[in-house]
Amino acid sequence: MKALHFHPAHCLKILFLFAIVFGQAHYSLGQQVQGPLSEKDSIFFSQPYPYILPIMGQKAHGAKVKLPFPMGIMINNLVGTQALSLSEMSLGFGRFSDPNPPNMIDLSEVIRFEDINAQTSTHNLRLDAWILPFLNVYGIVGQTKKADINVNLLEPIPLDVTTQVSGTYVGYGLMTAGAIGRLFVSLDMNQSFNYNPRLDDPAKITIFGLRTGPIFRFPKKPEMNITVWGGSMYSSFNGETSGNIPTLELAPNAPAKIDELKGNLDTWFNGLSPADKLKYALIYNRLGEGLDNLGESIEDSYIQYSFNKSINNPWNMLIGAQWQINYRWQIRTEAQILGDRTAGLFSLNYRFGIKGKNWFSN
Template sequence: MKWSARLVFFFMLIITQVVVVKALAQQATQKYYNAKNQHYYSKKHQAYYDSLMKMNYDRVFPILGDKVYKKGFDIPFPIGVMINNFWGNQDMALSNLKIGVRTPDTTLGPADMSEVIVFSKVNAKVYNINTRVDVWVLPFLNVYGLLAYLPYASTEVNLAEPVELSSKPEQSGWTWGLGLMGAGGLGPVWIQADYNFTWSDMQLLTNKVFTQILGFRVGHVIKSKVDPQKNFSIWVGAMGIFLNNETKGEVSLSEALPDVPQEKIDEIKQSYSSWYEKLSPTGKKVADEIVQRLQDRLDGRPKGETYILYEMDKAPKSKWAGVIGAQYQFNKRWQLRAESNCIGKDRFSVLLSINYRFLGFKKR
C-alpha cells in the first residue's frame, strides 16, 4: 500500500550522510619514513618530510598541530568541504501499524491494523546529494556538519495480507546533522571511529526522523614513489544505523492507491471473512470507509479528498552492514573517493565524493 511505502524511504538518506566516507584520517598514519626505506623514496620525499619537521605551523586548527608536524607526521589540512553523491537501497521492517481515515465529513482512527496487514517485502531506494564541512579540532578528532537533499526517493511495498497489493511511491526531503570522528595510526594501518546524528524532514511525515549512525573503518595508505602528497588508500569496515522507531503521517487516498481496479476492490470485500472480525469497532469503520471511497472514485462519484492516516514503527531490516572503500589523493587539497555498503544482506549503496581541504585561519 503506497501510504506505508512513503514512510520507509527515509532510512537511506542516513546512509547518505550517512554513509559519508570518513577516510580523512588516512594521512595521520604517514609518519616520517625511516632510514632503511630511503632507497624507496625520491629526494623530493626527503626534502618534503624534512620541511614538515622544521616548519613553524601557524594555523588555529588542529590544536597541537605544530607538535604533530615536528614529530614527523603529515596530517590533513584542518578544514574540508566534501560534496557527495549517494545511491542506495535497503530492506525495511514495519510493525505496530495503525491506520485511520480523514474525509471532509469525519475522522476515524488511527486503529490497530497490525493483526490484519502483513507486508511481504519493503524496499527503499534513494538518491541524494549532500555537503559536509569538517574541522580537525585536534590531530585525532574531527567535528563536522552535514546537509543533504533527496531529490528522489522511492519505496516498493509488497502487501501479502489481507490481499496482495504492490506500490512504488516517490517523494523528496532534507536532512541535516552533526558528527564526530576519532582517528589514528596503528603500525601500517589507520583506524577510525565515527558517530553522527541527523534529523530528516520529509514530505509525507508529520514528525521529523532522528537517526544515529556509528561506523568503524581500518585502512592502509599506499604512498606515491614520485610525489609525497599523492597517495591511494583502501579500507574495510562496518556501519550501523539506529533511528527513532515511531513514524506518523498522512497521504491522500489518490496518491496511496491511485489505480485500484474493480477486481481488486471485489477481492478485498470477498476476503472480509478472513480478517474483518479481527479489527476493533473503529478499525472496522476505517476499513469500510476506505473501501467505500475506493468504490465511489471508481464509479465516478468522489466525495471530496480522502486522507489515509498512519502510525507505525520502522527500522532497517539489518542494522549493520560491511563497507569497503578507496580514495585517491591528488594533493593535500584535493581527494576523490568511493565507498560501498556491499558486505552483508538487506543493504547496498554506492557513494562517490570529492573533497577540498585548506589550512584555515592563522593564529593571532
C-alpha cells in the same frame, strides 16, 4: 513470508529514511597522515604551524607530524537498496476540513506483504574541521534525488505499489582517527534529520562506523597515496513514525481506484474462516467505512498512519578505497555489502585551512 507490516501510504516515509541511512553511512575515513618528509616538508616544519586548527596543532607540528589540511568540503553521491520492516501499524481516515484527528484502526494482526526493498539515489555536501589532531567534527546537508520503493501488499487489500519521493536532510557527526605506520583506524558517529511536510516529527538516523586499512605511499610523489579499508557499520533510527498522505496521491484515478480497493477488501474478508470473520469483523467494517469516507470527498480526504520501523539486520560490512592526488584533493569510493543493505558511494574531497595563530598552541 508473514510479518506485521504496512499500508502503501507509509512507503514515502520509509523510503526517505532509507535514503538518509545511505547518505550518512560513509563519512569517516582515517586521518591522512603523510609519508617520509620531503624537502618542502622540511621547510614547512622549520616555520610555525600556520593554521588556527586543530587545537594543539603546533604541538603536533613541533613533533614533525604532518597533519592534513584542517578543513574540508566533500561532495558525495550514493545509490543502493535497503530491506525494511514495519510493525504495530495503525490507519485512520480523515478530512483536511475537520480539525479533529481521525480514529485510528490497529491493523497489526491482519496486514501481510512480501519483502520490502527500497532503492534510492542521493547526494550531499559535507563540511568538516579537525578540532583536535585526532578529532574531526562535521555537518551535512543532502537531497534525495530519486527514491523508489516497491511494495506488494497481500492482505487485507491486495495492491502493488511503486512510489517515488525526493527531499532534503541535515545532520552532524564526530570522528576520531589516527595512524600507526601505514595503518589507519577511524571510528565515527553521526545523526541526520529529515524534515518532510508529510511527517509529524523529523526522521532521525544514527550511524556508527569503524574502518581500518593500510596507506600505500609513492616515494617519488610524497603528496600522493592510496588507502584501502574494510570495516563495519551499525544503523538505527527513531522507531515510531506518524504522518498522513492525501487520497489523491494514494489513488490519483479515484473514485475508480477506491472502488477497486473496496472490492479487494471484500474479497479478503469473504475468504476468511468463520472464526476469523468474527475476529476481524470490526476491522473490516471500519476499513470499509474509511474507504467510503475517502470516496465521498477525494480532494479533502487523507489517510493518517502510524507504525514502528526497524532494520532486521542493522549491521553491514564496508570496503573502500581513496586516491589522495595531493594534500588538497582526494577521490574515494566505498561499497556497503552483506546484511540488509547494499550501496555504492563516490566522493570528491577538497581540503584547506584558515591561517592564524594556532588555538591553545601555548
